[in-house]
Amino acid sequence: MSGPLSKIPTGMRYYSGPEARLRRSIEDSLVSIFAGWSYEEITTPTIDYYALFEHGMGRSLAHHAFRFTDTDGSMLALRPDVTSLVARAAATLFAEVKRPLRLCYVAPVFRQQPQSHAEWRRESTQIGGELIGANSSAADMEVLAIVCEVLERLDLDRHCSITLNDVEVFNGIAEQLNLRPQARNEMRELVDTRNAADLERFLARYSSLEDSHSFAQLIQLSGKRNILSDARRLIANPRSQLALDRLESLWSAIESLQLADRFDIDLGDVSRLDYYTGLTFKIYVKGAGARVGSGGRYDGLTASFGRAEPAVGFVLELDALTDVLLDRASEPTLVASSSGETAQLRASNLSDLFRDAREKRTKAERIMINLSEAVQ
Amino acid sequence: MTQLTIAVAKGRLQAETLDLLTGMGLVFSSEALSSRQLAIEDGSGSYRLIFVKPADVPVYVEYGIADCGIVGRDVLLESSTDLLQPLSLNIGACRIVVAAKIDAQLNRLGMLRVATKYPRIAARHFGARGVAVDLIELSGSVELAPILGLADCIVDVVATGKTLEENGLRIVEVITDSAARLVVNRASYQLEAEALGQFIKSLEDTLRRRASDD
Numbered sequence: 395m396s397g398p399l400s401k402i403p404t405g406m407r408y409y410s411g412p413e414a415r416l417r418r419s420i421e422d423s424l425v426s427i428f429a430g431w432s433y434e435e436i437t438t439p440t441i442d443y444y445a446l447f448e449h450g451m452g453r454s455l456a457h458h459a460f461r462f463t464d465t466d467g468s469m470l471a472l473r474p475d476v477t478s479l480v481a482r483a484a485a486t487l488f489a490e491v492k493r494p495l496r497l498c499y500v501a502p503v504f505r506q507q508p509q510s511h512a513e514w515r516r517e518s519t520q521i522g523g524e525l526i527g528a529n530s531s532a533a534d535m536e537v538l539a540i541v542c543e544v545l546e547r548l549d550l551d552r553h554c555s556i557t558l559n560d561v562e563v564f565n566g567i568a569e570q571l572n573l574r575p576q577a578r579n580e581m582r583e584l585v586d587t588r589n590a591a592d593l594e595r596f597l598a599r600y601s602s603l604e605d606s607h608s609f610a611q612l613i614q615l616s617g618k619r620n621i622l623s624d625a626r627r628l629i630a631n632p633r634s635q636l637a638l639d640r641l642e643s644l645w646s647a648i649e650s651l652q653l654a655d656r657f658d659i660d661l662g663d664v665s666r667l668d669y670y671t672g673l674t675f676k677i678y679v680k681g682a683g684a685r686v687g688s689g690g691r692y693d694g695l696t697a698s699f700g701r702a703e704p705a706v707g708f709v710l711e712l713d714a715l716t717d718v719l720l721d722r723a724s725e726p727t728l729v730a731s732s733s734g735e736t737a738q739l740r741a742s743n744l745s746d747l748f749r750d751a752r753e754k755r756t757k758a759e760r761i762m763i764n765l766s767e768a769v770q
Numbered sequence: 771m772t773q774l775t776i777a778v779a780k781g782r783l784q785a786e787t788l789d790l791l792t793g794m795g796l797v798f799s800s801e802a803l804s805s806r807q808l809a810i811e812d813g814s815g816s817y818r819l820i821f822v823k824p825a826d827v828p829v830y831v832e833y834g835i836a837d838c839g840i841v842g843r844d845v846l847l848e849s850s851t852d853l854l855q856p857l858s859l860n861i862g863a864c865r866i867v868v869a870a871k872i873d874a875q876l877n878r879l880g881m882l883r884v885a886t887k888y889p890r891i892a893a894r895h896f897g898a899r900g901v902a903v904d905l906i907e908l909s910g911s912v913e914l915a916p917i918l919g920l921a922d923c924i925v926d927v928v929a930t931g932k933t934l935e936e937n938g939l940r941i942v943e944v945i946t947d948s949a950a951r952l953v954v955n956r957a958s959y960q961l962e963a964e965a966l967g968q969f970i971k972s973l974e975d976t977l978r979r980r981a982s983d984d
């Protein structure tokens with residue numbers, strides 16, 4: 395049985411021993427955090443129609459999926475993404491269920507072609523949450539607060555950076571410059587790779603945007619509130635301004651919760667512009683060479699499944715988190731499950747609401763943010 | 771204190787890169803430079819250089835083993851990498867070209883045999899023009915291929931054009947210009963924002979100073 399049967403396909407692996415135990419305890423503790431915020435677990439199909447993912451993630455990403463045909467000839471895929479599946483369920487199975495919907499999942503996703511050197515895994519496990527049917531800064535803050543609690547529980551909060559952006563900042567500029575799709579894409583790429591010099595040259599072709607130099611510098615830096623005030627001075631169009639307002643109100647809440655050291659504003663984060671519709675964020679922790687999670691608002695997705703409604707969510711990469719924690723000397727003490735009644739929380743402003751939420755969560759109380767009454 | 775690890779492409783770019791870094795005020799002992807050590811630190815301990823093959827620079831940076839790297843654009847175009855590219859450095863300037871024998875007439879209507887070290891760049895270039903190609907991947911002395919009849923043309927990097935000329939080849943088409951670039955790991959960019967920000971700024975200043983000296 396040596397030879398071919400011993401061989402493991404590229405990008406696949408086993409987990410055992412301390413690594414498997416650590417994986418399990420990270421998973422359990424994250425699921426318990428989700429439960430503490432009143433998220434219900436959902437298990438989705440592993441195989442579904444390729445068209446669903448193509449629709450849900452966009453063609454370029456869905457293209458990486460393992461694909462094969464059903465007995466009737468239709469194209470199937472091993473799920474490359476869970477959000478598409480959850481969004482479809484929200485619009486169909488859960489159509490009659492009261493909003494907002496809070497759903498979470500732990501599920502392996504598969505891709506046939508790795509996207510880059512560092513993403514060598516072809517099977518990786520995502521832990522994610524989706525908050526569907528609420529369009530408020532309180533909903534955005536809720537998912538960010540959950541991310542913070544996760545990082546705290548894993549003892550990763552002192553060496554992390556959660557970068558915030560809003561895709562409408564870029565979209566507003568592209569609209570203002572009246573960019574055609576190809577030029578818009580070119581600009582997106584220059585911003586995404588922080589290629590300030592070329593971006594400046596690019597912007598100079600469209601004389602309507604003044605200060606192209608300062609703007610090109612702006613996307614090269616990430617920072618705190620100062621980035622927002624700099625951006626306000628440089629970007630005048632109403633669409634971008636509205637996005638900056640949203641970021642500002644989130645940032646104020648973050649500051650008053652004394653969480654500002656974990657967050658950065660990064661206007662250069664413009665990956666997946668066609669998918670996200672508002673807030674986007676990426677999660678980096680020291681010891682991981684790539685991001686360990688990402689998320690954002692995707693108000694456009696559920697419409698394609700027949701019911702338009704706002705949604706915000708995020709995923710964390712279990713494998714990446716395990717790698718980081720395995721390298722640490724001490725094994726973290728993880729699980730603390732929530733108990734008792736669910737406390738319904740409401741308050742007139744974001745800071746009070748989430749200060750209360752975080753306090754109750756440190757006591758492992760189960761809470762539910764009342765988004766219908768929360769501040770907009 | 772944070773120490774930044776910089777991956778430096780060995781070979782063609784290495785001397786120019788070191789020249790640029792010392793121009794920024796980094797100090798490397800002559801022993802370290804003349805030794806065969808693959809990793810050296812600067813005098814202040816703020817930077818560690820690792821010397822790797824050009825094609826490996828994006829790999830080290832993408833995994834986050836190096837926070838940033840200096841490598842030719844040709845290498846980046848040939849590999850699929852997800853890196854930040856905040857600066858174009860005006861060192862290592864060259865062109866990526868299609869070249870053939872001086873008297874050759876390329877028949878683009880049939881099948882073109884193309885010898886190259888850059889199969890992806892070549893495939894993309896001819897693909898965009900709808901030309902069918904047989905890509906012959908070589909690892910060196912690509913200029914020989916058309917002369918000996920292995921290929922109709924080559925796709926290669928040309929700095930001065932002297933090698934082509936000496937081998938009786940001419941440039942048919944310039945695919946793109948290339949120069950060295952600073953590439954940065956996405957996670958380091960956020961987590962080591964301060965140190966990298968300083969490094970990038972000081973690199974920029976040095977480039978500007980050199981440009982005005984010329």
